[in-house]
Amino acid sequence: MSQPALLRLAKVSKRYGTVQANKEIDLEVHSGSIHAVLGENGAGKSTLMKLIYGVEQPDAGHIYWNGQEVHLARPSDAQALGIGMVFQHFSLFETLSVVQNVSLMIPGKPADLAQKISDLGDQFGLSVDPHAMVHRLSVGERQRVEIIRCLLLNPKLLILDEPTSVLPPQSVRRLFETLRKLQAEGMAILFISHKLDEIRELCDTASVLRSGEVTGRVDPREHDARSLAQLMIGREMPNVAHAAPRPPREERLRLNALSHPRASRFGTTLEGIDLKLRSGEIVGIAGISGNGQQELAALISGETRAQEPGMIEIMGKKVGHLGPMARRKLGFAFVPEERLGRGAVPEMSLADNSLLTAHSRNMLSRGFIRRSVERAFTRECIDAFDVRTPGPDAEAGAMSGGNLQKFILGREIMLNPDVMLVSQPTWGVDIGAATAIRRRLLDMRDQGCAILVISEEMDELFEMCSKLHVLHKGHLSSALDAAETSPQEIGRYMIGAAT
Incomplete structure (x- = not known):
């Protein structure tokens, strides 16, 4: 018999007032898979990830982990199963240092944690000063802290919400190398990105969300970026009009x-x-x-x-x-x-x-x-x-x-x-x-x-x-x-x- 999906969602729904964020979502994520979730802004991607991570709870439906139904009342429940998440909007305390933020989730002495942060940063191209105060860091540097903190948990399922949005090309390449190594070791990765070429390069499966519903599941490697975009937005892609600029003036x-x-x-x-x-x-x-x-x-x-x-x-x-x-x-x-x-x-x-x-x-x-x-x-x-x-x-x-x-x-x-x-x-x-x-x-x-x-x-x-x-x-x-x-x-x- 084939192995059950590491994570399975069955008819999961979530509503905020008059807004139906997710509607009867069915989703399967298998160990060793890098699974993309595609959709326009507001399609329900981030809400779905919060349900999986225990930040929010579904109004209806069921969540299964290794074939067993689970109820994720809080992020610590998800972390105990082996689910880690890097949010698009950061969840760091600005008045604390990098190592102090990490210590809130990872046990250990500050000096040991600082060394682990430095080692992971060097290994994955995510270098950051462990003793820097978070409020002094740029957006890109904060993103690196989030990714490092999550990797230190050694998750079985890693959720990445726009992880490359502020990384330079060199770090993106190294991050992808890291994700492929983690994939080879059996880790499952849920990957949200607006960069369709990255999804085509990295992911083996993609679920398409539109208006809170799953409208398709494809192998992104078999599509070009434009066709993926059309699946995602449900219409022809708009073009940027490149009118000849006027000569600069004052x-x-x-x-x-x-x-x-x-x-x-x-x-x-x-x-x-x-x-x-x-x-x-x-x-x-x-x-x-x-x-x-x-x-x-x-x-x-x-x-x-x-x-x-x-x-x-x-x-x-x-x-x-x-x-x-x-x-x-x-x-x-x-x-x-x-x-x-x-x-x-x-x-x-x-x-x-x-x-x-x-x-x-x-x-x-x-x-x-x-x-x-x-x-x-x-x-x-x-x-x-x-x-x-x-x-x-x-x-x-x-x-x-x-x-x-x-x-x-x-x-x-x-x-x-x-x-x-x-x-x-x-x-x-x-x-x-x-x-x-x-x-x-x-x-x-x-x-x-x-x-x-x-x-x-x-x-x-x-x-x-x-x-x-x-x-x-x-x-x-x-x-x-x-x-x-x-x-x-x-x-x-x-x-x-x-x-």
Whole structure:
């Protein structure tokens, strides 16, 4: 007789109020299989993973482990069976160090755990300082901590929710090598990714979710990325319109020998950064996470003040000494890489999150909030940017990552900025939503906006940008013409092999 599935779901359903997140899901995952779960943002992928990991409990249906029915009331129940999960949105305590976060799940002396963290990081290309405070880490570095912490549990089933979304190409390759080794040893892996080429390369099975239901099960190696996308979204893939960009005009953002010391021994010092951004162009900044992207974005947005006012100019004015609000009044807009906590307040509704940056849109009167204006703005954003949500009263923290990203980006675009900084615009976003976001940014460029994009998605940068810079250890390369530069050359800059 054949071995039973390591994990089997039978008619599993989950509802949140009026939203049917999962509907009668049937799923089997076998030992030694890398099983992809495909679906648009909001299709129910993350909810399904939370049910398997015990974060949420199903309203109906059954979950079987090695042929025996189980009831997972909490994550510790799943961990006891041998289920580990790396979440798309991180579950780390920012006020603790890396090793302290790991010690909350893994027993052992701090010194021993620190050595294990370092060893795993070296082995899997996920290097991180065990003693670094989490709040000082970039998104990519936090992702590495999550993966290491999970691998230290030696799980039988490893759930990975967008694990490569902020990893550089070199680390992705090493991670895949690691996953294949784990697969060869019999580990089962549930893999969620919006990068369809990765799924085709890595996975042997794929279940397709659409509107909370399983609509198909395929071998992804037998399909190209476009056909997988069509299975996933149920319609023809949209195309990004590559209209010829208008010639750049007036200068709208300028960095003049921008230097800034690192805030702690875990940060990155920025040294002598020069950059020019003009109306009607998109300029990209590539680089491996943790090379100063976080510090640079904070300086440009005004969250961190520059050492000299003239180090940063917006619309021809020296702004290095000004805060975020003063810069926004000059026509600046900002989409941070961290959606929850910086881009949006999780516990607040979408309408109230609109107020945070769009209050200048007639939302305030004599110190009072004009709720009707706030809701109308939010509804317009939801409709214009295809945000899948029940409405303006939905909590930001309850939304899928891709839909929250579309909302935050839409909120900033609706302010009609003159200059815009977008950090990791399509992190964790499905292929349909990513295409829509890039198309919107290209439309803004054509309308004359000056856009600076910080991204670790090299394909994305080449698709949108006319010029590219690379940030490596706090130093910014000179501008490279995207049309005359190869990804391989950008990769050499990223690892410091080019100057």
